[in-house]
Amino acid sequence: MSQLEVKDKTFLITGGASGLGAEYAQTFLNEGAKNVAVLDIAEELGKATAERLNKAHGDKAMFIKCDVSKEEDITSAFDSVLAQFKQIDVIINNAGVMVDAPDMWRTASDVNWQGLVSLTLKGVKYMRKDEGGLGGTIINIASTVALTKSPSVPIYSGSKMAVLHFSQCLAVDPFYETTGIRVLTLCLGPTDTPLLHNLEARAYEPKIGKVVADMVVASGILFQKPSSAAAVVLHMYKNGPPGSIWLSNENKPAENITPVIDRAFKDFEKLLLP
Ligand SMILES: NC(=O)C1=CN([C@@H]2O[C@H](COP(=O)(O)OP(=O)(O)OC[C@H]3O[C@@H](n4cnc5c(N)ncnc54)[C@H](O)[C@@H]3O)[C@@H](O)[C@H]2O)C=CC1
Numbered sequence: 385m386s387q388l389e390v391k392d393k394t395f396l397i398t399g400g401a402s403g404l405g406a407e408y409a410q411t412f413l414n415e416g417a418k419n420v421a422v423l424d425i426a427e428e429l430g431k432a433t434a435e436r437l438n439k440a441h442g443d444k445a446m447f448i449k450c451d452v453s454k455e456e457d458i459t460s461a462f463d464s465v466l467a468q469f470k471q472i473d474v475i476i477n478n479a480g481v482m483v484d485a486p487d488m489w490r491t492a493s494d495v496n497w498q499g500l501v502s503l504t505l506k507g508v509k510y511m512r513k514d515e516g517g518l519g520g521t522i523i524n525i526a527s528t529v530a531l532t533k534s535p536s537v538p539i540y541s542g543s544k545m546a547v548l549h550f551s552q553c554l555a556v557d558p559f560y561e562t563t564g565i566r567v568l569t570l571c572l573g574p575t576d577t578p579l580l581h582n583l584e585a586r587a588y589e590p591k592i593g594k595v596v597a598d599m600v601v602a603s604g605i606l607f608q609k610p611s612s613a614a615a616v617v618l619h620m621y622k623n624g625p626p627g628s629i630w631l632s633n634e635n636k637p638a639e640n641i642t643p644v645i646d647r648a649f650k651d652f653e654k655l656l657l658p
């Protein structure tokens with residue numbers, strides 16, 4: 385597969401006001417993206433990010449306040465991006481929160497899971513070639529917690545496993561041949577953003593949170609640089625075959641882990657199929 389162009393493409397990035405989403409916006413504009421729409425619940429931060437991007441890249445970015453856990457926000461933000469930029473070629477479903485605490489897990493699950501599903505479905509409807517669209521790319525952000533067992537954040541981990549499985553099920557052949565839409569998934573390891581601050585308060589139970597937060601410090605787990613994650617997303621966008629799943633961990637280059645996941649599913653099939 386030849387490399388896909390970033391030039392002339394319009395990106396929609398959720399959770400793009402700060403953290404990794406803002407890093408992805410910057411990276412794709414540096415690569416010549418035509419436009420970037422930043423959707424985020426954080427209004428002041430989002431406006432400031434769009435202003436910074438516009439200063440550096442000449443009015444190519446816009447910010448839209450959007451809480452991805454709210455269906456009406458997603459619909460109206462999607463329509464606003466189309467009204468302003470006339471097209472959407474790439475959606476990066478990046479918005480996510482890691483809080484399993486009792487008063488927060490439902491909202492967090494709506495953001496991490498339902499919001500991502502909703503925007504993916506909206507993107508598919510708009511982009512699909514078999515219904516008059518131009519095709520495109522949808523990048524869904526999962527986590528390495530979808531591949532390991534994290535006892536402190538089982539709800540967050542479950543939502544990321546759901547993201548991974550939803551994306552791979554959606555992409556099964558002949559999805560790409562029919563729609564012209566590449567669905568790509570990123571399993572991201574610990575990366576140095578505010579998501580990893582205040583770890584103790586993020587567990588489903590404070591006692592466990594303290595143990596794990598201490599363990600994370602004691603074990604010296606590397607929090608990779610946001611720029612490493614962005615380099616992997618750029619690589620995936622340019623080179624990722626439809627349905628592929630990627631790893632970004634410990635500042636290493638992009639690794640296509642689709643064969644590893646497929647092998648595991650083949651083992652399940654051996655158990656299940658006659
Ligand atoms: N930082 C890390 O170690 C890892 C992050 N990830 C995933 O990467 C994605 C981005 O994470 P970070 O940038 O690290 O987090 P972050 O906390 O630094 O930034 C998250 C952004 O999402 C926005 N956001 C939160 N709730 C929202 C909502 N309801 N609607 C719209 N936007 C909302 C925030 O305002 C913020 O701008 C998330 O999906 C996260 O689960 C995955 C694995 C590791």
Ligand SMILES: CCCCC/C=C\C=C\C(=O)C/C=C\C/C=C\CCCC(=O)O
Nearest residue numbers: 527534535536537573574583587593596
């Ligand atoms: C309450 C402490 C939670 C620690 C979770 C740390 C980061 C999770 C962010 C991710 O999305 C995935 C990245 C890395 C996972 C690394 C360690 C997880 C350890 C959690 C556990 O064992 O419960």
